[in-house]
Amino acid sequence: MAVAIRRALWGSAVMALAGTTTVYAQETTPAPAPQEEATTLDTVSVLGSRTKPRTEASSAVPIDIFDGEKFQNEPSVDMLDKMRTLVPSFVVSTIPIDDAASLVRPATLRGLPPDNTLVLVNGKRRHRAAVITFLGHGVADGAQGPDISVIPSMALEQVEVLRDGAAAQYGSDAIAGVINFGLKRSDHGGAAEAFFGQFYEGDGFTQQYGVQQGLPVTENGFLTLTAEWRSADATSRSVQRDDAAAVAAAGYPGVRDPAQIWGSPETHEDMKFVANFGLSGENIDFYGFGNYAKRDVEGGFYYRNPTTRSGVFSNDGGNTLLIGDLDTSNAVTCPTIALRDGAGNLIDYATVSAQVGALPAECFTFLSQFPGGFTPQFGGRMEDSSLVLGVKGVWGDGWHWDLSGSYGRNDIKFYMLNTINASMGPEQPGSNEFAPGGNRQTETSFNFDVGHDIETGFTHGGPIALAMGAEWRDEEFEISAGDYSSYAIGPLVDQGFSLGSNGFNGFNPRTAGAHSRDNWAVYVDAEAPFTEQFRMSAAVRYEDFSDFGGTTNWKLTGRYDFTETFALRGAISTGFRAPTPGQANAEQVTTSFINGQLRDTAVLAPTNAIAAFYGAEPLTPEESTNYSLGLVWNSGPWLATADWYLIKTEDRIALSNFFTVSDADRAALVAAGHPEAASISEVQFFVNDFDTKTSGLDVVGSYTGDHFGGHTTYSLAANWNHTEVTDRTEAIISDMRVKKLEESLPAYRGYIGVDHQREVFHANARLNWYGGFFEDHLDDGGLPIDEGSAVTVDAEIGWKFASGLYVNVGAQNLFDKVPSDNPWGGIAGAKYPVHSPYGFNGGFYYTRVGFKW
Numbered sequence: 001m002a003v004a005i006r007r008a009l010w011g012s013a014v015m016a017l018a019g020t021t022t023v024y025a026q027e028t029t030p031a032p033a034p035q036e037e038a039t040t041l042d043t044v045s046v047l048g049s050r051t052k053p054r055t056e057a058s059s060a061v062p063i064d065i066f067d068g069e070k071f072q073n074e075p076s077v078d079m080l081d082k083m084r085t086l087v088p089s090f091v092v093s094t095i096p097i098d099d100a101a102s103l104v105r106p107a108t109l110r111g112l113p114p115d116n117t118l119v120l121v122n123g124k125r126r127h128r129a130a131v132i133t134f135l136g137h138g139v140a141d142g143a144q145g146p147d148i149s150v151i152p153s154m155a156l157e158q159v160e161v162l163r164d165g166a167a168a169q170y171g172s173d174a175i176a177g178v179i180n181f182g183l184k185r186s187d188h189g190g191a192a193e194a195f196f197g198q199f200y201e202g203d204g205f206t207q208q209y210g211v212q213q214g215l216p217v218t219e220n221g222f223l224t225l226t227a228e229w230r231s232a233d234a235t236s237r238s239v240q241r242d243d244a245a246a247v248a249a250a251g252y253p254g255v256r257d258p259a260q261i262w263g264s265p266e267t268h269e270d271m272k273f274v275a276n277f278g279l280s281g282e283n284i285d286f287y288g289f290g291n292y293a294k295r296d297v298e299g300g301f302y303y304r305n306p307t308t309r310s311g312v313f314s315n316d317g318g319n320t321l322l323i324g325d326l327d328t329s330n331a332v333t334c335p336t337i338a339l340r341d342g343a344g345n346l347i348d349y350a351t352v353s354a355q356v357g358a359l360p361a362e363c364f365t366f367l368s369q370f371p372g373g374f375t376p377q378f379g380g381r382m383e384d385s386s387l388v389l390g391v392k393g394v395w396g397d398g399w400h401w402d403l404s405g406s407y408g409r410n411d412i413k414f415y416m417l418n419t420i421n422a423s424m425g426p427e428q429p430g431s432n433e434f435a436p437g438g439n440r441q442t443e444t445s446f447n448f449d450v451g452h453d454i455e456t457g458f459t460h461g462g463p464i465a466l467a468m469g470a471e472w473r474d475e476e477f478e479i480s481a482g483d484y485s486s487y488a489i490g491p492l493v494d495q496g497f498s499l500g501s502n503g504f505n506g507f508n509p510r511t512a513g514a515h516s517r518d519n520w521a522v523y524v525d526a527e528a529p530f531t532e533q534f535r536m537s538a539a540v541r542y543e544d545f546s547d548f549g550g551t552t553n554w555k556l557t558g559r560y561d562f563t564e565t566f567a568l569r570g571a572i573s574t575g576f577r578a579p580t581p582g583q584a585n586a587e588q589v590t591t592s593f594i595n596g597q598l599r600d601t602a603v604l605a606p607t608n609a610i611a612a613f614y615g616a617e618p619l620t621p622e623e624s625t626n627y628s629l630g631l632v633w634n635s636g637p638w639l640a641t642a643d644w645y646l647i648k649t650e651d652r653i654a655l656s657n658f659f660t661v662s663d664a665d666r667a668a669l670v671a672a673g674h675p676e677a678a679s680i681s682e683v684q685f686f687v688n689d690f691d692t693k694t695s696g697l698d699v700v701g702s703y704t705g706d707h708f709g710g711h712t713t714y715s716l717a718a719n720w721n722h723t724e725v726t727d728r729t730e731a732i733i734s735d736m737r738v739k740k741l742e743e744s745l746p747a748y749r750g751y752i753g754v755d756h757q758r759e760v761f762h763a764n765a766r767l768n769w770y771g772g773f774f775e776d777h778l779d780d781g782g783l784p785i786d787e788g789s790a791v792t793v794d795a796e797i798g799w800k801f802a803s804g805l806y807v808n809v810g811a812q813n814l815f816d817k818v819p820s821d822n823p824w825g826g827i828a829g830a831k832y833p834v835h836s837p838y839g840f841n842g843g844f845y846y847t848r849v850g851f852k853w
Contacts, residue, residue, distance in 0.1 A: 047162040047180050057634040060537065060559035060569045061164040062643040062698055064717075068156040068184065075794055075812035075846055077195055077208045077230055079149045080107050083179075084837075085768075085794070087161055088719035088749040089698065093835045096262045096299060099504065100439075103297045103380040103412060104131040104147045106140035109176040110163065110647065111694050111721045111745055114145030116577055116622075118166070118174035121151065121181045122276070122289055124388050124447075125171070127408025130439035130477070132582050134603070134655065135779060137835055138740025142655040142686055144441075144580045147410060150293035150384045151181055152272040154193065154210040155226035158182040163698055165626030165647065167575035168539040168555035171471065171521055175575045175624045175649065183276040183289055186214025187222035190853055197846030200816050204235040204264055204841060221279035221286075230270040234299070235263035235841050237818075242826035243305050247373065251349035252306060254372030261375070262830040264841060265299030283393050290387035298379035298417075301503045302828070306373040307339045307346060311498025312366055312422045313373075314339060321352070324425055324492040327362040334363035364425050364492075376419035376503040380438075383411045402449045402469075413438035416486070416504055422497040423490030429483075436506035437482035441582070445473040458528075467525040476516035477582035482506025508589065515585035519545040519578070533561045543576075547584060548620055551576050565635040569643075573626045579619035579653055583686045601682045603655070610669055610677050611685040614659040615732065620688055624649045640701040647695075648726075651688035656732045658682045690728035692741065696721035699750075710758030718750030736781040739774060746771035746789075746837050760801055766794045768838065775833045783824040785833045792817045792838055798848075808848040816843035 047063055056065050066086055074082040080092045084107075092107035109117045114133070119126040129147035133140045162178040170178055190213035198205045208230040215223040236258070244259035276289040308318035315322050321337040337355045341347055349371065356367055390404030416434040449469035456464055481487075486506025489499045500506060520543070527537035536558045544550040555573035562568065588603045604611040606619050630643035661669075661680050669677035701716045723745075725738045753766040770790045777783035796810030819832040819840055832840040 047160045047166075047178055056641070056700075057632055057639055060535070060557045061162060061571050061628065062630060062641060062700075064161040064163070064700070066159040066161075068153075068158050068182075071156055071159050072153045073796075073798075073808060073848070074153075075197075075796065075810055075844065077153075077197075077206060077232075079151055079153055080105055082153060083107070083148070083159075083161075085751075085766075086717075088717050088751065089163065089696070089721060090161075091745050091749070091837050093837055094264050094839050094841065096265070096830075096834055097260075097301060097378075098135045098137075099378065100131040100380065100412065100414070101133045101135055101140075102265050102299045102378070103382060104129045104133075104145075105149070106133045106143055106145065107148075108139055108745065109161075109179075110645070110696060110719075111139065111723045112176040112647070112649070113140050113143040115143045115173055115580070116175040116649075117145070118170050118172075118178045119146040119148055119181075120170070120178060121291075121386075122183055122388070123180055124404065124406055125443075125445060125473075127386060127410060127443040128441050128475070128580065129384075130382075130410045130412045130441040130582075132439070132580075132586065134588075137776065137779065138737060138744045141737070142583060142653060144582055147382075147384060148179070148181070150272055150291065150295075152210060152226050152228035152274055154191070154212055154228055155183050155224075155274040155276070156181055157184045163643070164571055164628050164645070165573045165575040165624060166555070167577075167624075168541045168553040168573055169523070169525060171541065171543060172576060172578040172621075175577055175622070175626070175647065183274060184212070184214070184224050184226070185222050185276060185278055186212075186224045187216040188214050190214060191850055193848065193850035195846060195848045197844055199235060199841050200843040200845070201235070201237075201841070204233055204844070206230065206232040206846075217277065217279050220281070222277070224276045226272075226274045228270075228272045230267065230272075232264070232267040232270070234261070234266035236261045237831045237840050237842075238262045238829050239825045239831050241303060241829040243308070244303055244373070244829075246346060247305060247307060250346040252372050253349070254370070256372070256375065258829050259373065259375060260303040260829040261300040262828075262834055262840075263300075265297050265379075268296040268298070270295035281393075285392050286390070287392070288387070288389040291385065293384040294382060296379065296381045298377055301376040301378050301419075303375045304370070304373045304502065306367055306370060309373070311496065312420070312502065315496045321356070321365055321367060322496060323359070324364045324495045324497060325362060326364050326425060326491075330362075332360050332362055334359065337365075366420065366422065374418055374420075376501075377417035378504055379415050379417065381413045381415070383409075385409050398452055400451045402447070405444075405446045407442075407444050409440065409442045411438065411440045413480075414482075414504065416501045419502045421485050421488055421490060421499060421501055423493040423499040424485065424488060425490060425492045425497070427490070429485045434486040434501035434506065435483045436486040436501055436504050437480045437512065438507075439582070440478040440480065441475070442478075443473065443475040445471060447471045458530075462529045464526055464528045469523055471521045471523075472518070473520075474516065474518040475581060476514055477580060477586060478514040479507050479512045479586060479588075481509045481512040505589075511587045511589055515581040517545060517547045517581050517584075519543055535559055539573075543578075545578055547581075548578075548618065551578075551621055551623075565633060567632040567634075568630070569632060570629040571626070572628075575624040575626060576621040577624075577653075578621050579686070583653060584619045601658070601684075602680050603684045606685050606687065608685070609672075609674055610680065611683060613665065613669060614656075614683055614685075615729075616656075616685040616687060619653060619686060620651060622649055622652050622688070637704045638702075641699070643698045645696055645698070646693070648691070648693050650691045652690050652692060653686055653688055654690065654733065654737075656685055656687045656689070657734050657737075658684045687732055689732045690738075691726045692723050693726050694721065694723045708756055708758070710756055710761075712757070713755045715753045715755070716750070718748065720748045721745070722747055734781070736776060740776055743774035744776075744835065746773045749837065760799050761797070762800070763797045764795070768792045768794065770837050773835070773837060775835050777822070777824055777830070777833065778828055783827065785823065787819050787833050787836065790817055790819070790836075790838060804852040806848075806850050806852070810846060812844045812846070813838070814843060818842045 166174040195208040210228040212226040238258040248255040386408035388406040392402040451467040453463040486501040487508040523541035525539040529535040557571040559569040606616040748771040755764040775785040793814040798808035800806040
């Protein structure tokens with residue numbers, strides 16, 4: 001029977017070489033004869049090896065495997081927060097007031113940016129999100145990673161996390177590791193579930209409803225459908241800004257308290273749908289899966305003070321009111337209205353208002369419309385879809401093959417509420433709503449993979465497992481222009497009023513457009529057990545990109561089992577991450593009135609001649625060398641692993657500092673045939689500029705026993721991680737950026753958990769700890785925060801009845817731990833440091849009710 005099981009596992013794994021499926025014992029173990037003892041196998045993963053699947057204990061590289069039901073039952077409903085809870089080196093925070101980053105939150109694995117982790121679904125590459133994180137607080141600045149939050153957790157059979165570089169096996173992006181989401185494959189039964197939760201503060205009410213159904217497709221196939229719908233109210237952990245309080249004290253009406261909101265954004269209509277399909281024939285299997293998701297996320301922006309906001313209310317630091325003349329053809333001159341007295345104190349609103357009311361009809365000021373100032377609202381409507389279709393089978397004597405094609409798209413349209421295009425004066429769009437445009441990322445790929453066991457006389461522990469294949473991929477990043485009012489240069493711009501939708505200028509037709517590239521790759525992967533105790537694997541992959549050429553990467557992995565319980569494992573590999581078409585080509589221009597002239601602040605493509613004048617060059621891949629060495633102890637109910645790693649990354653891609661365009665530079669650029677330089681004041685661009693060394697240690701352990709009258713599992717997971725910037729150009733990467741790269745993530749993070757099961761009842765508790773971190777509060781280097789370490793507790797109890805009904809009640813952050821008070825709270829209104837790795841909203845309690853059939 002063992003041979004039959006091993007062959008079934010091998011066939012399933014190789015037919016999924018890009019990993020179309022994960023493998024479970026219950027699906028591959030034949031029913032035992034009545035006189036035989038039933039055979040059971042551990043849960044296995046195809047990650048880390050394109051040959052035989054491995055368990056966590058038998059793998060030559062560190063892999064975490066999470067059961068789908070356990071993953072689903074995590075107290076949060078967002079996929080990113082579930083990952084953060086279970087994987088210590090996975091860090092994501094709540095993102096308030098960070099433009100598009102609040103729509104697709106950037107997450108890091110092993111201290112590296114979001115696009116350094118490859119994400120797979122059923123082993124197939126997941127497309128990127130359309131968001132480039134321009135504001136990523138150091139580590140994620142300029143990153144463009146995938147959006148895993150569009151996958152409903154109810155659809156998952158298993159989640160696998162490979163914590164090791166794997167670019168030689170899977171291609172670009174797999175520098176920090178690989179995450180694979182395996183979808184359920186049910187041909188019958190289903191479930192329905194409702195989740196309700198709220199923060200202790202009484203806000204952030206979250207509701208989620210999910211349903212799943214498995215259907216047979218003939219006698220040899222399945223179709224599993226899963227849908228989820230969620231909404232989440234906004235939260236606020238804010239204090240009143242000092243300047244807003246001063247304005248209110250001076251009698252200005254309509255000043256909100258707090259004037260500016262720091263909290264989780266509001267999520268509307270978060271809908272997710274996933275379908276997974278498989279049909280087995282005599283010699284050929286067909287499979288397919290796909291998703292559709294959409295959501296609307298809306299959050300706050302910075303408060304526009306009615307006495308100081310430049311380009312709207314005042315252009316001299318708040319001494320006098322900015323007043324526009326709507327008819328410059330006559331001799332009427334708009335008077336000057338003082339906002340402060342000779343001592344620098346605000347003049348009371350009654351005095352200022354009386355003077356505004358006495359202005360000639362053609363004299364215009366926004367103080368009439370917004371006497372208390374205003375706070376724009378920023379939002380985005382996202383749609384995400386994908387489809388993968390494939391066929392796999394066996395040729396001749398055990399040649400397994402897999403042919404698949406995939407398409408993915410992520411589309412985001414931005415909107416601004418409660419704001420203005422100041423240069424348009426009183427002629428504003430209805431309800432002060434703007435559509436600044438959007439981004440779209442599309443990817444298409446085809447894969448062909450084959451695998452075979454080769455019997456040789458060189459290995460004594462079994463055959464050489466050979467895998468090889470080819471891939472072609474095309475990706476496109478598109479910027480769509482906003483509506484005219486979002487970027488318009490209105491009639492008041494020459495009088496000092498700012499143009500474009502205030503807070504987030506619309507993309508103008510000059511910067512709109514699509515940018516694409518394609519690449520092809522071939523790889524060979526072999527694994528051989530040289531003895532019963534020692535095995536090695538090797539992989540090599542070559543990829544060629546249409547925009548920068550080719551790259552070759554390799555990986556060597558080995559494992560030696562000293563005894564049945566103790567083993568040494570290690571790997572060394574090279575890796576790469578290709579710059580995305582968005583990073584290599586996208587441009588964004590923000591225009592404002594500076595020193596009496598209309599000037600553009602431009603993020604330019606590295607190939608733009610103006611960017612090249614300041615040192616920009618066409619982007620090349622980030623390159624890495626990964627080392628890992630680990631110990632495994634697996635004895636009965638005990639399992640413990642410890643893995644050290646070192647990741648050296650060269651030519652990392654990031655946004656440069658801003659370069660000021662001097663008058664001499666501007667004249668030289670115009671003379672060289674670049675007339676658009678005449679209006680540019682500052683330039684920023686993506687650049688390969690700095691190198692880093694990331695080292696760390698992962699420790700994972702578990703013990704299972706019959707305690708307290710039931711079945712109890714104890715678990716521990718901890719990570720220590722440190723990043724050091726080893727080389728950079730100071731003019732391009734600032735000292736503050738270096739400090740954020742090295743210190744903005746906690747150096748250590750971990751948890752200890754206890755999970756107790758007894759008949760229909762279960763209870764679990766988890767103690768989480770976090771190291772201290774550094775925050776550059778407003779990303780300008782002037783408000784540093786050093787936050788200390790923290791401990792939080794999660795707890796849950798629940799019941800699962802024979803009828804299929806289950807009920808869970810619990811709390812995340814049971815004791816309502818929040819960061820220390822923000823020492824700069826009065827400046828921008830945040831009560832706490834806003835990039836805390838455990839969040840700043842405090843405790844969250846919830847109820848989960850479901851029924852399985």
